[in-house]
Amino acid sequence: MSSPRPTHVLIIGYVWPEPRSSAAGGHMMQIIESFLQAGWHITFSSPAGVGEHKADLAALGINEVCIELNNSSFDAFVSELAPDIVLFDRFMMEEQFGWRVEKHCPNALRVLETSDLQSLRDARQQQLKAHLKRNPEQDDISALFAPTPEQTYAHMADADLAQREIAAIYRSDLNVMISEYEIDLLTEQFHVPDALLHWCPLMVDSVPTEFVPFEQRQHFLSIGNFRHAPNWDAVLWMKTHIWPLIRQQLPDAQLHIYGAYTPPKATALHNPKQGFHVLNWAEDALAVMSNARICMAPLRFGAGIKGKIADAMLCGTPNVTTPIGAEGMHGDWPWPGAIEHSASAIADTAVQLYQNPQAWRQAQQHGQALLKARYLQSTHGPALVQRIKDCLAELEQHRRNNFTGVMLRHHQHKSTQYMSQWIEAKNRV
Template sequence: MPSTAPTRVLIIGYVWPEPRSSAAGGHMMQIIESFLQQGWHITFSSPAGIGEHKADLAALGIDEVSIELNNSSFDAFISQLAPHIVLFDRFMMQEQFGWRVELHCPDALRVLETSDLQSLRDARQQQLKARLKHNPDLDDFSDLFAPAPRETFEQMAATDLAQREIAAIYRSDLSLMISEYEIDLLVEQFHVPANVLHACPLMVEAVPATYVPYEQRQHFLSIGNFRHAPNWDAVLWMKTSIWPLIRQQLPMAQLHIYGAYTPPKATALHNPAQGFHVLNWAEDALAVMSNARVCLAPLRFGAGIKGKIADAMLCGTPNVTTPVGAEGMHGEMPWAGAIAQSASAIAAAAVELYRNPSAWHQAQLNGRALLAQRYLHSVHGPALVQRIEACRAQLDAHRRNNFTGAMLRHHQHKSTQYMSQWIEAKNRLVPA
């Protein structure tokens, strides 16, 4: 008789998920929900401390286990759990725990949740820093926003971060990619086999039937975790360049900026006289988004796809962003607002959407169409499960077809294993 025991999933989290603080936390919860719908038994583990806004996993029937880095206690834990699937949240967790998982549960499918390509984000950040150092008053970033794919590859390829991250992708049986742009970059420039990648975007349960009307909305809104460097850079750009241009045309305009983990350097920018309000964490981000008239997301660097923009579309709130903000989100479909490449163009587009009900409503319709076509959980959740099950059914053949990954696992596991064991032995010798 075939076993009727549920599939056991172990998630090794870089942090405990905070879906109301970051898009990464929201995406993790969407993945978890897809697994729960299959009746799979989930254990979530992490070496991180508990954050302020952690999701209540226990209420969903998920076991929570704190684990330690460089500690053989994990070996006993995973051997006893004997998961069928192990999901690493971010490549750093694959680096830390991948060799232990393979050693003690060699038949478990190893899945990497990339969240976004951190090496892409970092390369773009370094390029922006260099440009601002050379020309701090630059307004137009069109050349930064549209490099050729080969140029992007060359910016990333020599970096330690890219080599670590893409090696972790190779070492995994399947990597979840949130952005189609990043899949194309990996396949076409880094020559990663397409069969180890799976497109898994942000997901929404349904497209709302109604929204708060244009006439009942007011103010501009920007939202994002302040610990995320692209969000902080966007706040600075709004403060110094974009918002003054908007206030020139709309002298009474107000901008409300929400973000988890607001640092003193952000609250120092709070200036009600300028209509620039730094308001810390939003208890209900969708509520404040639903009552705003226009969402500003002027991201000068970043990667993946943007949770704040998906939330704006979900709330029927047109947005103004950059090519980096819109990257991988709309394909050939019309955008849910405006995409601009300079402070002056962003400000002009924002004012137009704020003042023009016809343009505003069309942007809202575009957002509805994008959600329905590209982001429904009822489409992407089952597709994710189906892909995982297909890999599990042919795991030996799947791994044979990824010889580069096997080779990297062999060499990385030896070096990581010995380094980890050395650190553990050293920790035992050093008094607490």
């Protein structure tokens, strides 16, 4: 008697995962590892070009397939593969390929890995731009960090990006959410049913108990992919407002800034005389984080949760951030560092933590406790797998309960299908 066919997952990636370049790439690899531990077979596909820091998926036994946008070759590919589960990496992939999956694999569970709510990030970016236009030199931007959920919804709801993203969430059978804040926003303001959402934050295998001690560490550190707009904005804010204030108090202080895909506009900020070092991509991000004394994460806009801060906790490195940086990360647990609202407060607190071994070690301990409480892979990996299994077992009823999603798929996918077929026909000419 033949053994049953193993569960087969098709992942449609917006990009090929780069776990050492971005938190999104790291989270994707953590999800993949959870699937592999469940004994599932994985095929990873993407229409994107291969980046220079791409993970070696083949070494994990994962089949890699290049696919094309607006090309019916995908139809034959997905029909032959016949996956049990299709995971879309960000909502744009659901828009592009969702109707094809539904047409050729109607019984496949459709899962959307949101990474973060891009429409939330975009709305906050627009608010920041408007604020800075009105108040270019204002130090305290507390008002941007404390809107009510209703105000946040009002800023998002009329935007095309929000309407597209929330529609993709409704159309999917299950949505992997990295931030509890975003789950609350979706359920309370956009009225997305709880049954469509699953919390799965960044995950760590274990929590270290020993770190490089305070006395052996030096320098401030900032790290993040420069292609991610919030990271670039944070670097500019440090350059123009925060770092000069730190140097006034610590004239010999050094800030080391690492980031994948460093553009010329970033390297132009490199100034050793000011202690401001732009050092491109870190070959081993955890190594440089482990030797830094303070992680700087002054994010003025963004969404999701922050990989740099999770890495800082993993390395025992206290961080100084904003409410945006801390959002969705700590629940009721003490913060492993400080959360501030202005450039001056960020600078003052960073200097205090840098010089105070007792406060520094307490922040480090808070990070250890937080990782154990909220980020263990042994908790979240199996929980995600089980949630997917439960949805598969009740798929027909699960979809029937989501009539809004059924309705949106009917109308949006028809229009997307015709547009895609028109583009494909045009490309043949």
